[in-house]
Amino acid sequence: MPVKRFDKTPMPTQVAGMRAHNFLEVNEGYTEDHARFEAERCLRCQDPICVTGCPVGVPIPQFIHAVALGDMQGASRLLRSANPLASVCGRVCAQENQCEARCSLAGRFNPVAIGHLERFVADWERTQTQEAKPQITRTEKVAIIGSGPAGLVCAGELARLGYSVTIYEALHAPGGVLRYGIPEFRLPKDILDWEISLLTDLGVKIECNVIIGRTLSLDQLTTKMGYSAVFIGTGAGLPQFLGIPGENLVGVYSANEYLTRVNLMRGYSADADTPVAHGESVAIVGAGNTAMDAVRTAMRMGASKAMVIYRRSETEMSAREEEYHHAKEEGVEFHWLTNPLEIIDDGNGRVSGLRCQRMVLGEPDKSGRARPVAIPDSEFVIPVDNVVLAIGTTPNPMLTRTTAGLSTTPSGCIVADERTGSTSRSLVFAGGDAVSGAATVILAAGAGKRAASAIHETLNPG
Amino acid sequence: MSRIVETRQLTPVTKMFVLDNRLIAESAQAGQFVMLRVHKDGERIPVTIADYDREAGTITIVVQAVGATTRRVDALDVGDEILDVAGPLGSPIEIPDGGAHVVGVGGGFGAAALLCLMREIHAKGNTATAIVGARNQDLLIMTNELLGVADNVEICTDDGSAGMKGFVTQRLAQLIEGQGPGRPDRVIAIGPMAMMRAIAATTKESGIKTMVSMDPLMVDGTGMCGGCRVIVDGKSQFACIDGPVFDAQLVDFDLAMRRNKAYAEQEKAAAERLACATAEAV
Incomplete structure (x- = not known):
């Protein structure tokens, strides 16, 4: 543990060699001693700019000060007042690009471990008996479509304001990407279940197996069913494919499919019926957080060789540093500047290899990142049993295709006001990945929160 | 529940x-x-x-x-x-707005899916014909129910124990030639992949618009996994949200059949495990 005050107190983790073969959580969490020591590092700036890096505006210095004083009750109340998904965000948020990036200590030293402290406080709260909860006090009903981070946060905020809230979820279990996408070793489903139970304790109703746009239409919600307002948080769950030969061979997955089979359908458990491939050698294409989740999952599903294939370099990858670091420790191989050209057929319609070419970085492209350029005559084959494509997702079109008057962009994103989430249809709001395209949990949470305020202001002005 | x-x-x-x-x-x-x-x-x-x-x-x-x-x-x-x-x-089957002869072909337990299809076809002012087939009379299903909702029900059995002796494709070919209830304006096939492929071949020359209901493996069924992708006219389509009904002449059946066997071994093992567990419980 730390001796120098300018170092971040390290997060205790499961040993890499062990955790690479189990689905238990990698990060084990601070003890109270760790937390109070780390909290003491906060300078309690007069004008705390860390807060400006937080999409939900957590009162960071205040909650950290409470931790330093050992007032966990106070800390949790402060944290919970701003972030209804604290135990989730404390685990999966990219704090290093947000609050921690703006910490006054960040320039010369290491920033305060705001994320680890958030997680500590939320986990402490989980061990406590819950306080009496506010009741439904208003007559207006609000429908939330989708139970991912945007929907859960919007529901929580509205429930706290006294609205009667019902969440409609298409799958058999709530949580959206937190359930089907993020693996158990990064976000245990017990934690998610607990966060959701806090909402149902507030009176939020969750209707699973209901697909708005199919089972019920958006119009039915606003007319026959009497909802005063609707929030759409349907996420960006439609997987993209590369369009290279061999993509439909048996053994090629989208990251969504692979992770859903393992996470939502619990493919890691011997009791689960849903089959999933257990490749010896697995290549993941892409280098974002989803790619890290997929490659580390492949490792845990028994792969002796789990690889990330990325056409740019380490500098351009979008995965969080922590995920990358953990993946490396666990033995994941990284093939940078490697562009997949074709997935090779074993002769029976199954994957046997991935034909790639070497790349070199050129001038920046429109994303601002260096454009990878192929090196002539550099093709080679990596033998693999499975290929998982983690190259991005776009918004799910089920609702927008079946709903009249809901404006979308050419890429399928719902057009919504940045500040309020209001859409082209009156009393219909939207936020999260369905609006922004694939982004982060906390940005979705922020959008859900802003939409909840806007819904409240619209329904009960003044 | x-x-x-x-x-x-x-x-x-x-x-x-x-x-x-x-x-x-x-x-x-x-x-x-x-x-x-x-x-x-x-x-x-x-x-x-x-x-x-x-x-x-x-x-x-x-x-x-x-x-x-x-x-x-x-x-x-x-x-x-x-x-x-x-x-x-999935998207509902597109049904002509009236005056058309629409033939639904149901193979095996796919015949059951013709029930609401025939009713909808008839209700829209079309002539609804069902062609159902099975190996023998005992394996035919829902024929009485279909008689109640379709204008014509054509039965085929491999052994001739009921209806015409032969395959549904043979009866469909006869209809295309003008026999029985006559040439279809549209054909919709629901059943085993091999049957749907044979139906596509049967109508190919005639130019009759033919649709097939694909049943690939799916995880979520809501557009999320992409496991149900079917190649239609060279393009990847998700059966769950873009289908499951596609133009029969444009579907890559070979690929679809291969993909449906992706977990054949695991599925067999799971079925055996369940059989053992059930036997023990008894």
């Missing part, structure tokens, strides 16, 4: 279930499917909606007990609950 309100054993391995699910009954249309899950560790499987009754608030499905999950469904009876039923999913 959906309660089973009626069951009927159609053949030794095929069973019909009527489920109490008002929401799905009110929005279902021909061509759509539901995702089922029967226990907490269970997989999600797509099952075609054979029929719906908006007044009674029920949907009808037919399940063939071939794998672990379908065998678990098969073991359920009236009064039992199905843990998860989500739907209706």
